[in-house]
Structure formats: C-alpha cells, structure tokens
Amino acid sequence: MTEDTTSSTHPPLPPTTEEERFAWLRLLRSRRVGISTFYRMLGEFGTAKAALSALPEVARAAGVNDYTPCPEGVIAAEFNAGRKARARLVAIGETVYPDLLAQISDAPPLLWMLGTSDVLAKPTIAIVGARNASSLGLRMARKLAVDLGAAGYCVVSGLARGIDTAAHDAALPVGTIAVQAGGVDVIYPKENEALAAKIVENGLRISEQPMGLVPQARHFPPRNRIVSGIAQAVVVIEAASRSGTLITTQSALSQGREVFAVPGHPFDGRAGGCNALIRDGATLIRSAEDVIDALQQTKPPQTLCEPAPVPPTQRQLPLREAAVLHRQILDKLGPSPLAEDQLIRDLASTAKEISPLLVALELEGQIQRHAGGLVTRVV
DSSP: TTTTTOOSSSSSOOOOSSHHHHHHHHHSTTTTTOOOHHHHHHHHHHSHHHHHHHHHHHHHHTOOOSSSOOHHHHHHHHHHHHHHOOOOEEEEESTTTTTHHHHHOOOEEEEEEOOOOOGGGGGGEEEETTTTTTHHHHHHHHHHHHHHHHHTOOEOOOOOTTTHEEEEEHHHOEEEEEEEEOOOOOOSSSGGHHHHHHEEEEEEEEESSSOOOOOGGGGHHHHHHHHHHHHSSEEEEEEOSSSSHHHHHHHHTTTEEEEEEEETEEEEEEGGHHHHHTTOOOOOOOSSHHHHHHHHHHHHOOSSSSSSOOOOGSSSOOOHHHHHHHHHHHOOOOOOOOHHHHHHHHTTOOHHHHHHHHHHHHHHSSEEEETTTTEEOOO
16 A cells, blocks of 8 residues: 555446455444545455455554454344345445435445335435424325325435324335434334334335444434435425424535425424525425426436446545544544634645545544534544
C-alpha cells in the first residue's frame, strides 16, 4: 500500500460467490468501517478480501494499534440468523437492489430483505409523520396509502408508531415496504409484530443493520435516509417543528426527492413541521391525486444503469490521509457544539475534503449534527 494510492472511480461489482458476499459483510461490520470507508477500500484494494487484509495497517496509520477486522464467527452467526429468518442479503449492483436507493451518495452496500421483492418493481412513495398522530392524521395516512396503492404506487415507511403504522396497514392489500432501524428480524415497536408479519406476506421488510440488532436512537437517522432514498417522493403528515420526521425530509431534499406536506391547524404542535415545510417550498397536498399530479409535472429521479455509491467528493483523499483526517476531526470535536465551517478552518482543510468524512462519521454514530451547521462528538 502506497501513499499515492487513490480509489477507483468505478462502482464496485456485486459479489458473485458466497465467499465474496461473506467478505463484503465482514468488511462492512468491521470496527470503524463506515459506508464511505467501505466503498473507498473496495475501490483502492479491488476486493473485500484484500481490503480486510489491509485494515490493520490502515488502522495503524490512523493511530489505532492492535486492530483486528470483524471476526469470521460473528459474520457466520449473522448469516445463520438470516437463513433462520428466511431473509436474503442483497448487495448494491444486484438486479433486486432498489434503483433509486443505489444512486444516493451513502447507499447501503448490503441490505437484508424479508418478503417479496416484487413490490420494488412499482414506483414508490414514502409516507412519514408523527408517532403521536391525531385521529385526522391517521385517517389521512390511511386514505393516501389506499389511493396511492390503487394508482399503482408502493408505500414505504419506517414501521414506527402513528403515521407509519397507519400507512403500512392500509397498504397491505397491494404490498408495502417497511425500512427498519434495527435488524430485519427485530420488530420495533413490539406492538407492530402482527403488522410486520403481514407485511412480508405481500410486501417487503428491509434493513442495513446486523441481524438481531435492537435499534437505538442513533440508528433512526440512517434508517430515514433509506426511506427517502428508496422513494420518488416523501409525503409528510403531521410533524412537529423539531422531530425525527424532518430528518427524513432533509435526506429527501439532499437526495433530490420531491417533498409533499399535508397542512395542519396552526395551533396544533404536530402540524408545525408540515406548515413550515409548505412555507419553505414543499408542495401542499390534500389527496393522492395531488401527489400524482405533482409527480407528473416534475421529472422523476433518474435511475442509473449502474450504481454510483461514491460521489467524486468522496474520492479526493488517499485512504491513509483520510484515516488521519478522521482522527483529527474527532480530536477537534467534543460535547460542546462547534460550527462546521470553524472545524474546517481549524483543520486548515476544505469543505470538499471534510464534508464526506463528516457524513461517514455521522453514519458511524461518532458525531452528531445540529441545527445551524453545528457538530458535536458522541461521547
């Protein structure tokens, strides 16, 4: 491995053997290997097996001694758990992998899928909203899901309480997609176990997380970017001014997706986020017809013949240099918020170099972003 080695600009080819698939999952599950690092190492070393062999040296360059990749026994156990749950591990680049999801910059390299992948052939609309939804909000979610399903769309959501549950339940007859924050075999919340079982009969449950993982708070923002990434557009029904639902809309906007919002009464705190979205340019919708009409007036997201998981901004640094910069970023950050532009100045770097590394650290759960461009280290 040399200092001037750079990542390939070509997307990785999916694994063609069980051994390669095993190596992909082992690399992805290795400590300190986030999504951008996974793609960078595949591009630099050509195969996951070669990247795994290089990991200890890369870790030493970043100041981490005695590093070992994820043990093979852990991956074997995850494969066994997947087989027991009748789940399928799908790699980016395979035909069943969702086209729209493949083109986002931080596309999951691997997804566990449980159910029928036939629903992925339909155009997909995400419906998200408040967990403590009102009766009117739940009625709206059900009505939209039923009408969109009748129009040939597949509804995707996050299997959470409230709006998510109502949308999934109403879309069951035509199939729905649930993106889970934990393992695909772990149902959260527990009261949705019956619903989750029905989803796999005519729809799909997916997750990028390890089998058996119980979701924690840090797992929901990465889940949300899959909800929006897999869909043509996101419909928001009831969201407080500061809520996890708005994280999904932020992901949708950054991914070039359309954002629609159902208006609410100004006195209802659950409507604050939706009303603000409409004020800031989101399309106001009252029915499925409004959603369909708006989509017909806009150009749908372009699907790619090949996935492009690593945008050019993530290929600027050689792997060793990026590893060192990862460590320097974490050294500069603490529990007190620091402005991102100040961090860039402190590191005497550029936004082009720092931004993709911050994305990787955020997805790894090592940093947290806040309103106003502030960043803190998770301690």
